[in-house]
Amino acid sequence: MENKEIETLLKRYQEGEATDAEKAMLESWYLQRDVNAITELSAWEFSEDLALIGEGLPLHQTVRKINWWPRIAAVAAVLAVFFAGYLAWPFLQDRLHPVQLSALRVPQNKKEQVALADGSKVWVNSGSELKYPKQFNGKTREVYLSGEAYFDIQHDASKPFIIHTGNVITTVLGTAFNIKEDKNRHTIVVTVTRGKVSVANGTHRLGVITPNQQISFNVVSKQSVQTDVDAAQVIAWQKNNIYFDDITFADAAAQLQQKFNVKISFGNDKLKNCRFTGTSLHGDNLGKILKVVCAFNNATYKTNADGSIVIDGPGCN
Numbered sequence: 001m002e003n004k005e006i007e008t009l010l011k012r013y014q015e016g017e018a019t020d021a022e023k024a025m026l027e028s029w030y031l032q033r034d035v036n037a038i039t040e041l042s043a044w045e046f047s048e049d050l051a052l053i054g055e056g057l058p059l060h061q062t063v064r065k066i067n068w069w070p071r072i073a074a075v076a077a078v079l080a081v082f083f084a085g086y087l088a089w090p091f092l093q094d095r096l097h098p099v100q101l102s103a104l105r106v107p108q109n110k111k112e113q114v115a116l117a118d119g120s121k122v123w124v125n126s127g128s129e130l131k132y133p134k135q136f137n138g139k140t141r142e143v144y145l146s147g148e149a150y151f152d153i154q155h156d157a158s159k160p161f162i163i164h165t166g167n168v169i170t171t172v173l174g175t176a177f178n179i180k181e182d183k184n185r186h187t188i189v190v191t192v193t194r195g196k197v198s199v200a201n202g203t204h205r206l207g208v209i210t211p212n213q214q215i216s217f218n219v220v221s222k223q224s225v226q227t228d229v230d231a232a233q234v235i236a237w238q239k240n241n242i243y244f245d246d247i248t249f250a251d252a253a254a255q256l257q258q259k260f261n262v263k264i265s266f267g268n269d270k271l272k273n274c275r276f277t278g279t280s281l282h283g284d285n286l287g288k289i290l291k292v293v294c295a296f297n298n299a300t301y302k303t304n305a306d307g308s309i310v311i312d313g314p315g316c317n
Helices: 004-013 020-031 036-037 044-052 068-096 249-260 269-273 284-295
Strands: 100-104 112-115 122-123 130-131 141-146 149-153 160-167 167-173 176-182 187-195 199-201 204-209 214-218 224-228 240-244 264-266 279-282 300-303 308-311
Touching: 112 160, 122 130, 141 176, 160 176, 167 176, 167 187, 187 199, 187 204, 199 214, 204 214, 204 224, 240 249, 249 264, 249 269, 249 284, 264 269, 284 300
Parallel strands: 141 160, 264 308
Antiparallel strands: 100 130, 112 122, 122 149, 130 141, 149 176, 160 167, 167 199, 176 187, 187 214, 199 204, 214 224, 240 279, 300 308
16 A cells, blocks of 8 residues: 555544444554564554554654563563472472371270381370371371370481471471370470470470470460470370379379279369379279279279269368
8 A cells, every 4th residue: 555545544543434444454554564573463552553653653663662571571470480380389289189198096995006107106095196198208207196195206317207286396307205185284295205306386496305304385375394204104104004103183083084084073172182102003994093092192982873983081281
């Protein structure tokens, strides 16, 4: 088309009088210009150029000066999404294909032992639950505990062993220790028998403990206490023995109540504060244990028709 024809068509285009055929002719003429062969213009870019031409600018000055930055930014954004997806893929894989956990739920009055894939051994106490994978394929070995368990962990410096008990995280490389979650007292207690253990509440480290040391964390007050203990007494449940060493009658009753899944109450509250020590009993018969404990504290007990037990006596001053 000649320039005069173009100008006529542009005038009609500007005034909104161009027919569909005339618009097609303009578009065909515009897109045939070699300089635009390097890109495809959007509708608004095409209209903007035609408007500039229609305002009387010489045709050679109306060639669009392409701004490559938006296109570069778009490519960069695509690459950023690609690399972000690449880096996040392991995480997304975990989300899309989470590790399948086996669950060991131990009934009351029972204890069970499980051997993990790495050779570690776990003794799970009554009324407790341990969740663990069949294989430890990642950079860590992680399990989940509700209740009480004793762990004897195979050493592997390249794969820390991590136990989740609520928000409390216990991390080890290879050691033996006990974790007890007491939901009635709102505490989680970690006791070490061998090696070294790091205990944290989420990302806040509570402390590092070694053999015969213990960290007790209150999940309500968020306070922790680190003390020296006799670890053998703490893990006595594993061997079916019960140790009472400088303990109150109330605490002893609480242990028996949990172990035998029976309700124990006191007829006289003064008995609760009585302390006794040095008692080691084979913990398979509640009646024999109660006879010994009551003899230490000048008390008696009776079993009600519903199976609950009431301990009575004068108490302690």
